[in-house]
Amino acid sequence: MSTADLPTVNACLNSASTVLILAALAAIKGGHKKTHGKLMSAALVSSTLFLVGYLVHKAFHGTTTSAHMGGFRVYYLTLLTSHTILAIVNLPLLVGTVWAAARGNFARHKRLARFTWPVWLYVSVTGVLVYFILYVWYPAPH
Numbered sequence: 001m002s003t004a005d006l007p008t009v010n011a012c013l014n015s016a017s018t019v020l021i022l023a024a025l026a027a028i029k030g031g032h033k034k035t036h037g038k039l040m041s042a043a044l045v046s047s048t049l050f051l052v053g054y055l056v057h058k059a060f061h062g063t064t065t066s067a068h069m070g071g072f073r074v075y076y077l078t079l080l081t082s083h084t085i086l087a088i089v090n091l092p093l094l095v096g097t098v099w100a101a102a103r104g105n106f107a108r109h110k111r112l113a114r115f116t117w118p119v120w121l122y123v124s125v126t127g128v129l130v131y132f133i134l135y136v137w138y139p140a141p142h
C-alpha cells in the first residue's frame with residue numbers, strides 16, 4: 001500500500017460516514033440518544049480520517065484531473081465545486097452542533113443539526129461520487 005491508494009481508502013471512509021450519519025438519524029428518530037451520540041462520534045472520526053487522507057494525498061500527488069469527460073466535465077466541475085464549498089461550510093457547523101450537544105444544549109443542537117445533517121450527508125455522498133468519476137469511470141490516462 002502507498003499514498004497512491006489513498007483515494008480508495010478515502011472513498012471507503014466517506015461511504016462509512018454516509019452509513020453512520022444515516023444510522024445516527026434513524027437512532028435519534030427511534031429515541032436512542034446514546035446510540036445516536038456514538039454513531040455521530042464514529043462518523044466524525046471517519047470524516048476526520050478522510051480529511052487527513054485527502055490532505056496527505058494532495059501533498060504527495062497534487063490535484064487529480066481528467067480531461068476525458070467531454071461534455072460531462074461541466075457536471076463534474078459543478079459537483080466538485082458544490083462538494084468543496086459545502087465541505088468548508090460544514091466544518092464550523094459540525095463544531096457548533098457537537099459543541100452544543102457536549103454542553104447539553106439540545107435545543108441549539110437540534111436547530112444547528114437541521115443544517116449540519118443534510119450538508120454532511122451531501123458532502124459524504126458527493127465525495128464518493130467524485131472518487132468514482134475521477135478514478136473509476138473517467139480515470140486520467142497515465
Ligand code: HEM
Pocket residue numbers: 025028033036037038040041094097098101102106107109110113114116117120
Ligand atoms: C455533528 C454531529 C451530529 C449531528 C449532525 C446530529 C444531528 C442530530 C439530529 C438531526 C437530531 C434530531 C433533531 C430533531 O429531531 O429535530 C439530533 C438530536 C439529538 N442529538 Fe445529535 N447530532 C450530532 C452529534 C451528537 C452527539 C455527539 C450527541 C451526544 C452525545 C448528540 C445527541 C443528541 C441528542 C440527545 C438529541 C435529541 C435531542 C432532543 O430530542 O432533545 N448528537 N442530533
